[in-house]
Amino acid sequence: MQKSLHINAEKCTGCLQCEMACSFENYGAFVPAKSRIKVFDFHETGRKVPYTCTQCDEAWCLHACPVEAITVDKATGAKVVNETTCVGCKVCTISCPFGTVNYVQETGKVQKCDLCGGDPACATACPTGAITYIDANWTGLDKMKSWADKLGNQPSAA
Amino acid sequence: MSWAGKILRVDLTAGTVKSEPLNMEWARSYLGSRGLASKYLVEEIDPKVDPLSPANKLIWATGPLTGTMASTGGRYTVVTKGPLTGAIACSNSGGYWGAELKMAGWDMVIFEGRSAKPVYLLINDDQAELHDASHLWGQSVWKTEAALKKAHQDPQLRISSIGLAGENQVLYAAIVNDLHRAAGRSGVGAVAGSKNLKAIAVRGTKGVGNVKDPKAFMQVTFEKKKILAENGVTGQGLPTYGTQVLMNVINEIGALPTRNHRDIQFEGAKDISAEAMVTPRATDGKKHLVTNQACFGCTIACGRISKMDQGHFTVQNKPEYWGASGGLEYEAAWALGAANGVNDLEALQYANLLCNEQGMDPISFGATIGAVMELYEMGVLTKEQLGIEAPFGSAQALAAFAEMTARGEGFGKEIGLGSKRLCAKYGHPELSMSVKGQEFPAYDSRGIQGMGLAYATSNRGACHLRGYTVASEVLGIPVKTDPLTAEGKPELVVAFQNATAAFDAAGICIFTSFAWGLADVAPQVAAACGEEFTLENCEKIGERIWNMERDFNNRAGFSSKDDTLPPRLLNEPARTGPAKGLVNKLPEMLPKYYAARGWDGDGQLTPATRERLGL
Numbered sequence: 001m002q003k004s005l006h007i008n009a010e011k012c013t014g015c016l017q018c019e020m021a022c023s024f025e026n027y028g029a030f031v032p033a034k035s036r037i038k039v040f041d042f043h044e045t046g047r048k049v050p051y052t053c054t055q056c057d058e059a060w061c062l063h064a065c066p067v068e069a070i071t072v073d074k075a076t077g078a079k080v081v082n083e084t085t086c087v088g089c090k091v092c093t094i095s096c097p098f099g100t101v102n103y104v105q106e107t108g109k110v111q112k113c114d115l116c117g118g119d120p121a122c123a124t125a126c127p128t129g130a131i132t133y134i135d136a137n138w139t140g141l142d143k144m145k146s147w148a149d150k151l152g153n154q155p156s157a158a
Numbered sequence: 159m160s161w162a163g164k165i166l167r168v169d170l171t172a173g174t175v176k177s178e179p180l181n182m183e184w185a186r187s188y189l190g191s192r193g194l195a196s197k198y199l200v201e202e203i204d205p206k207v208d209p210l211s212p213a214n215k216l217i218w219a220t221g222p223l224t225g226t227m228a229s230t231g232g233r234y235t236v237v238t239k240g241p242l243t244g245a246i247a248c249s250n251s252g253g254y255w256g257a258e259l260k261m262a263g264w265d266m267v268i269f270e271g272r273s274a275k276p277v278y279l280l281i282n283d284d285q286a287e288l289h290d291a292s293h294l295w296g297q298s299v300w301k302t303e304a305a306l307k308k309a310h311q312d313p314q315l316r317i318s319s320i321g322l323a324g325e326n327q328v329l330y331a332a333i334v335n336d337l338h339r340a341a342g343r344s345g346v347g348a349v350a351g352s353k354n355l356k357a358i359a360v361r362g363t364k365g366v367g368n369v370k371d372p373k374a375f376m377q378v379t380f381e382k383k384k385i386l387a388e389n390g391v392t393g394q395g396l397p398t399y400g401t402q403v404l405m406n407v408i409n410e411i412g413a414l415p416t417r418n419h420r421d422i423q424f425e426g427a428k429d430i431s432a433e434a435m436v437t438p439r440a441t442d443g444k445k446h447l448v449t450n451q452a453c454f455g456c457t458i459a460c461g462r463i464s465k466m467d468q469g470h471f472t473v474q475n476k477p478e479y480w481g482a483s484g485g486l487e488y489e490a491a492w493a494l495g496a497a498n499g500v501n502d503l504e505a506l507q508y509a510n511l512l513c514n515e516q517g518m519d520p521i522s523f524g525a526t527i528g529a530v531m532e533l534y535e536m537g538v539l540t541k542e543q544l545g546i547e548a549p550f551g552s553a554q555a556l557a558a559f560a561e562m563t564a565r566g567e568g569f570g571k572e573i574g575l576g577s578k579r580l581c582a583k584y585g586h587p588e589l590s591m592s593v594k595g596q597e598f599p600a601y602d603s604r605g606i607q608g609m610g611l612a613y614a615t616s617n618r619g620a621c622h623l624r625g626y627t628v629a630s631e632v633l634g635i636p637v638k639t640d641p642l643t644a645e646g647k648p649e650l651v652v653a654f655q656n657a658t659a660a661f662d663a664a665g666i667c668i669f670t671s672f673a674w675g676l677a678d679v680a681p682q683v684a685a686a687c688g689e690e691f692t693l694e695n696c697e698k699i700g701e702r703i704w705n706m707e708r709d710f711n712n713r714a715g716f717s718s719k720d721d722t723l724p725p726r727l728l729n730e731p732a733r734t735g736p737a738k739g740l741v742n743k744l745p746e747m748l749p750k751y752y753a754a755r756g757w758d759g760d761g762q763l764t765p766a767t768r769e770r771l772g773l
Contacts, residue, residue, distance in 0.1 A: 013397075013459035015452035016254075020227045023365060028372065030226050031261060031365020033314075043337060046448040046463040046482030125227070127387060127457035 002077045002136040005113070005120055007050050011130035014041050014048035021125035025116055034104065036113040037122045037131070050131055052122070053100040053113040055079055061112070064095035077136065078115040086110055159368040160222040160686035161185055162265045166286055168279060170353050171212060171271030175279070175286045180265050186690070187772065189683070190221030192248045193663035193703040195237035195266055199246065200706060202268075205714035209241040209345075210327060210352040212272035218259065218318065218358060219267075221665020225260035225366040225454075228379045228682050229386055230667035232257045232454025234318075240344035241352075242329045242522065242576050243595040243619040245711045249332070249346045250623065250662060251318075252453030252461075253339030258316040261362030273354040278319075280310070281360040291356040295325060298515045299334040300478075306359045319357030320347045321516035326566035327351045328574035330522035330597075338484025338514040339453065339461075344596060344618050347517045375685035382678050383457050389673035391633070396460035396669065397450050401488035402432035404600075411632060411641065412735020413605030414492065415598060417499045417550045418528035419591050419724075422602040422732045426501025430491050434503055441467050446503060448482045458669060462486060464507060472508035472557045485510040489622070492600035493524025498531055498556055505553035509560040516564035522576055525597035527559050529577040529589050538584050544569050588725050594619035594716065603723065603742040604732040606631050608639070608647040610742035611751055614721045615651065617707035623668060625654035635672055642736065644743035648750035660700035676700070702771045705755075709763055709773060718761035721748060 019035035027034055037052035059079045062070040069085035070092060072078070081101075086109040092101045093110060101112040113120075115133075123133040135141070167176045181198075188194045195217040207213045216238045223231040234256025240247025259267070262283050276291040294302050299321040307315050318335040324347030331347030332340040341347075350356075369375045386392040395403045408414045409427035416424040428434060435447040444465070452459035463482050466473050473479040485491075485507055494506040513520040533539040534548040541547050545568050548555035562570025572580050577590040577597055591598050596619025603610030608627035616624040627650050631641035639646060657676045661668050664683055676696050683691040722728075727742045752759065756767035763773065 013450060013452035013456075015456050015459065016257075016454055017227060017457065020455065024227065024372075024376070027365070027367070029365040029367025031363065031367065032257075033261065033361075033363035033365065043483070044481040046451070046465075048451070127229075127383065128459075 003118075003133050004055070004136040004139050005052060005115065005123060006132045006134050006139045008130050008132075008142070009047060009049040011128040012039060012048040012050055013128055013130075014039055015127065017125040017127060018050060018122035018131055021121040025121040026111070034111075036100075036111055051100070053079070054098065055113070055115070060095040060097060061092035061101045064091045066091060073114065073117070076115045076118045079112065080114045081110055081112055083107070083109050159370055160226065160366065161190065162260060162263050162366075164264055166264050166267040166281070168267060168269045168288065169271050170269055170273040170277065170355060173273070173288055175288060187699065188703060188706075189660070189663035189699050190265065191219050191224070191233065191235045191663050191665050192237065192250070193659065193699060195219035195235060196246060196248060196703065196707055196710075198266070198268060199237050199239070200710045203239065205239070205710050207239060209239045209244065209349060212353070214239050214349060216269040216346070216349045216353060216355070217266055220256050220260045220265055221663055222687050223682060224665035225257040226369060226379070226686060227376065227455065228666060228686070229383045229457040230453065230455055230670050231665055232456065233662075233665050233667055234259065234341075235662065236333050236341040236346040238346055238349045239714070240346065240618065241327070241348045242345040244714060245594050245618055245716060246707050247344035247346055247618050248662070249341035249343050251333070251335055251339050251341040252456070252667060253336030254454045255316045255318045255335035255339075255360065256665070257454040258360045258362045261365050262360050263362065263364045267358065269353060269355060272352065276354045276356050278306070278355070278357040278359060281358065281362075283362060283364055294356050296322070298322065299517050300337060300515050302357055303337060306357065310359070312361060315359045315361050317357055317359045319517070320350045320355075321518075321564065322566070323516045323518040323564045323574070324348055324351040326574065328518055328563060328566070329576045329579075330519040332513070332517045332519050334514060334517045340514070340517070340519070342519045343521065343621065345519075369686045370688050371685050375682070378681050378685050382674065382682060385678060386457055386670060386673050391635070391672040392458045392670065393673075396458050396672070399432035400450065400460045400462045402435060402462065402486060402491060404488045405431035405491060406433065407632065408601060411605055412732060412737045413602045413632075413641070414496050415591070415600065415602040416496045418497065418532040418589065419598070419602060419726050420532070421734065422605050422737065423734050424496040424499070424501075426499070427496060429501040430486075430495040430503050430506060435462070435464065435486065439467055441469055446507070453667070456667065458667070460669060466507055466511075467504050470504040470508070471554075472505055479508065479511055483511055484514055489600050490520035490524070493521045493597075494556060495524075496600075497524050497528040499550035500553050500556050501551070502553035505557055509556055512560040512564055518564055521599050522597040523560070523563060523573070525591055526573055526577040526580060527556060528591065529581050530559070530573060531555070532589055533581070533584055533586060538586065591724055591726070592620055593723060594720055596620050601628055602732070603727055604740050605735060605737035606641045607644050607743055607747075608641070608650055610723055610727065610744050611647055611651045611747045612654070614723055614744055614748065615655075615751060617704070617711055624658060625651045626658070626668070626671075627651055627654055629654075629672065633672070636675060642740060644746045648747050648754050651751060652754045655704050656697060656700035658700070659703040660696045663699060663703060698771070702773065705763055705767065705771055705773055708761075712762055718748075718752075718759070721761055
């Protein structure tokens, strides 16, 4: 069973534990500047929204790469950058509609979320459940349940 | 390790910026942040220096856990000799700025001298340079943050700056970062203003990659985060209600200072409480509270983000105050509200927003207004002098004073001096509810006896963040003590003061101490910095920091006579509540406290104490 990173922005407090965990996993350092997941703080509304790669099935980045440095991890479904193959041409950063592939000037390669090989550090670190790693076929389950609760599980329901 | 190992020294007079290695011997003895920056300050300035002169120094400092995955590891402090008190000042802030400085590769920044014209410091990792800030002078904190991000085309810059209050040297001006987090107390913002220093903008991409034992660190910080999550206060109360959870609690136990401490219970407490913030308003049907917010690395997330009623008289036609913004926290809600008898939640938030926008401590500001209102009711101050009628309970006066004070207009200039100077000027020094010139926070020491001793002996003047015995006396953390008795309080205050100094020095938030003891902090420091940081060592570091601060104050001219409370708290018994009939029993507690500290009868460190602590 494949899993998906699932983000519930309503639960995010903006603590950046996810960004630190991501950078620690990949660089051995606490450095949100190199995190593959970013939390955006929309201060006018008070909303904090984590955002990262959704692992598109037909991934623009994968198709755009001229040296086939981006491949599919069959177990997780993640689109993974092979650093030894990547030439740092950045075409994938242009082709990605969501901005979730980015260049790293220190390495001369691109980086993106690879689901940590199936155990995403951001989800483990998130203290509020804003980021979870759940059944890829059922990312809507919680939302369905809350509507089911509203419609059928309240005292007023028939 | 976990220290960056480097500090920036900025000579504002000469306009130079230099890197120097961190004094690692001091780092091991004073840990970081409050402890380490204070060590630098006491070694480098004359204790008798005028706080607003170029000879004073101003230090922004992180701790070894700042910028790590230790929960709440995002704190920084601003250390200087404070203009409000003349004592050592150390103001602590959260948000994201402190971690950013550390990630840029710096433990602290020391500012010396005075710039001839307004400047800001821009730090991009190893590169740091001073820039002209003439165009920013006269701008609020909010506009300064936006302008710097735009000018450098970097939305990820983090900014710590002063607003009009700091520029105008309001003696309790704050330094504000990330729009609404503040190094709030003791007037550190006025020192920045006196130096013509507007802001520090920083972007750090190097990170913290040198914790001593990464595997052990990840393990121990994970375990300690679990303790915070499972604790009723840090896991439920604070994230849900924020510090405002205390308003009704402290009112009920009869320790909510009201109308300049005339009363200790406020009939309007419920109107300005956490519960009021989540109740839909009668006017527009919306709740005041929008969401909670965490600071960097914090798994508690007590911060309040609120939206005002756009129809309220304070913000009509002022859309800049209509968005979601910081507040109200308990201390601000109390100081702007109960201390003045004002129960208009929206007016309190408006004054609070002005404090954030223009960089002003809402505690000292609000408490000073309490004194102004009492002087007005006595007929000492008049409508002609103040520009407005100012009886207790006037939301209009509160809002007007907030505007006048931040902008340095009219009577606001005098309010900006703080209650001690203002009350002395008008012939009633006894009405200043302060210690060493700094106003009390939100706990009346007639109803919580230990806090009287904590206030009287606090090294930065009256303060709840130097020894929060409320935890024990009211909440039963770590053990319940009777708030109405003096017994055992000297030892309790010493223990809280020492532990707090160690928490602060580590670079974490003191709110963790609702669930963590120093025994939970020490292993995190040890995994980050080295095995020598045992519980025993951390306790000693805390005690060493406290005594170092005290010694500086003694050399600055303070003595045992300054370890006191206003006569109102020592002579006027509480009129209602569980503490009815009680005054604070400071005279009974103070000598025992000195003895427990290892100080002589004048509050001076004895040679044996110096020897024991290596001072």
